[in-house]
Each structure stands twice: as C-alpha cells, then as structure tokens.
Amino acid sequence: MTENSPSNPRKVIVVNGSPRKNWCTAQILHSARDGARDSGAEVEYVDLYDLTFSGCRSCLACKRKGIANPCKCYWNDGLSELLEKIYRSDVLITGAPIYFGEPAAGFRALFERLIFPALSYNDYSTQFRGRVDTTVFMPMNAPREYYDAHYVDRMNEFFAPMRFLNGKTERIPVCDTLQVSDYSKYDMRGFDGDHKKARHETEFPKILELAYQIGAGRR
Numbered sequence: 001m002t003e004n005s006p007s008n009p010r011k012v013i014v015v016n017g018s019p020r021k022n023w024c025t026a027q028i029l030h031s032a033r034d035g036a037r038d039s040g041a042e043v044e045y046v047d048l049y050d051l052t053f054s055g056c057r058s059c060l061a062c063k064r065k066g067i068a069n070p071c072k073c074y075w076n077d078g079l080s081e082l083l084e085k086i087y088r089s090d091v092l093i094t095g096a097p098i099y100f101g102e103p104a105a106g107f108r109a110l111f112e113r114l115i116f117p118a119l120s121y122n123d124y125s126t127q128f129r130g131r132v133d134t135t136v137f138m139p140m141n142a143p144r145e146y147y148d149a150h151y152v153d154r155m156n157e158f159f160a161p162m163r164f165l166n167g168k169t170e171r172i173p174v175c176d177t178l179q180v181s182d183y184s185k186y187d188m189r190g191f192d193g194d195h196k197k198a199r200h201e202t203e204f205p206k207i208l209e210l211a212y213q214i215g216a217g218r219r
C-alpha cells in the first residue's frame with residue numbers, strides 16, 4: 001500500500017460504474033471518496049456514464065510492433081483521459097452493479113479498454129510498469145447465498161485480469177440491495193420491499209463504513 005505523505009499523497013481514483021449517480025454503487029463510492037479525501041489523499045471521482053465511449057474496438061494498435069508505449073489504449077474517445085489517469089493512480093476504487101449476472105455494460109467497456117493494453121500477447125504477462133491497487137464493489141439484488149452458489153466463480157474469472165495492474169486486487173459483493181425506494185409503486189412482486197428496506201437500514205451502513213475505510217487506505 002502506498003503511504004500518504006503531504007509531499008507525496010496517495011493518488012486515488014474513484015469510478016462509479018453505475019448509470020445511477022446517487023444509488024447504491026454511487027453512495028458506496030462517495031463514501032470511499034470521502035475516506036480518501038479525509039486521509040489526505042489526492043482523489044478524483046468520475047461518473048463513468050457521463051463519458052461517451054465504447055468498449056475495446058479491437059484496433060490492436062496496442063499490439064503493434066515498435067509502439068512507444070505498449071500499455072496504452074490508442075483508441076481516442078471520452079474514456080482516453082480516464083484510462084491514463086487510472087494508470088497513473090496508486091489506487092482505483094470502483095463499483096459495478098451486476099446486470100444479468102455480469103458487471104454492467106459500461107464497466108465491462110472500461111475493463112476491456114483498461115486491461116487489454118496491459119496484456120502481452122507475446123507471453124501473456126503484463127506490460128504495465130506501474131502498480132495500481134484495485135477494489136471493486138459489486139451491488140446486486142441477489143442475496144449472499146445466491147451469490148456464493150452462482151456468481152462467485154464467474155466473478156473471480158471475470159476479474160482475474162485485474163492482476164495485470166500489478167497491485168492488490170479486491171472484490172466486495174454487496175448483496176440484496178435496495179433497487180427502488182418504494183416497491184409498492186413498481187411491478188416488482190418478485191421482491192419483498194419490506195425485507196429490502198430493513199436490510200438496507202441494517203447492512204448498507206456497514207458497507208458505507210467499509211468503503212470509507214478502504215478509501216482512507218486503512219484496510
């Protein structure tokens with residue numbers, strides 16, 4: 001872990017991979033941002049869905065022989081600046097809501113663009129020369145038992161390439177989240193709104209506190 005010092009603060013970048021700017025993923029990441037800021041880190045918060053971008057276009061410019069910087073995404077769009085900022089950070093704290101059993105599409109696009117340039121097609125090692133510690137929060141409707149039975153293996157597989165950023169990698173499932181504030185207003189009989197609300201009140205504050213501590217670099 002990179003220590004904070006006034007002359008060399010930790011560089012923390014926080015990326016909200018949910019299209020909703022104030023719901024579960026965002027609230028967790030706001031807390032992480034606050035923890036980072038209060039610890040004296042240099043912190044930037046980005047709402048991914050404010051940017052205009054696509055996933056990897058398979059231009060393969062990052063695999064051309066003789067390029068100056070192999071660990072760079074050469075496709076130019078609204079993601080380019082963010083990718084460079086992440087590569088220059090000490091810590092990436094991000095969150096991806098789970099859609100259809102996978103991280104949401106915007107996050108997948110970010111992941112492809114961030115990690116593919118790091119992957120060497122010569123020997124499958126990393127071409128990234130820095131080190132970025134990563135934490136990914138994964139809010140989802142699924143209860144913890146469902147996550148353990150059906151999602152955990154595929155998340156481990158999906159996120160394994162995070163190791164190409166050479167840092168500590170951490171994933172935190174956030175299960176059984178509140179999806180709407182008033183379930184009685186929606187056709188959502190598959191969910192017990194009272195249960196969701198009660199869980200949100202007891203469990204979600206613990207996740208916010210955990211995010212704060214992670215942001216502060218205390219765990």
Ligand SMILES: Cc1cc2nc3c(=O)[nH]c(=O)nc-3n(C[C@H](O)[C@H](O)[C@H](O)COP(=O)(O)O)c2cc1C
Nearest residue numbers: 018023024025097098099100101139140141142177
């Ligand atoms: C299009 C869509 C697909 C979803 N698919 C799943 C799913 O497969 N499994 C799951 O547990 N939750 C699923 N959810 C629920 C979200 O993961 C959950 O509400 C999460 O808390 C959303 O994050 P947010 O509050 O930051 O928007 C889905 C939600 C949407 C909108």
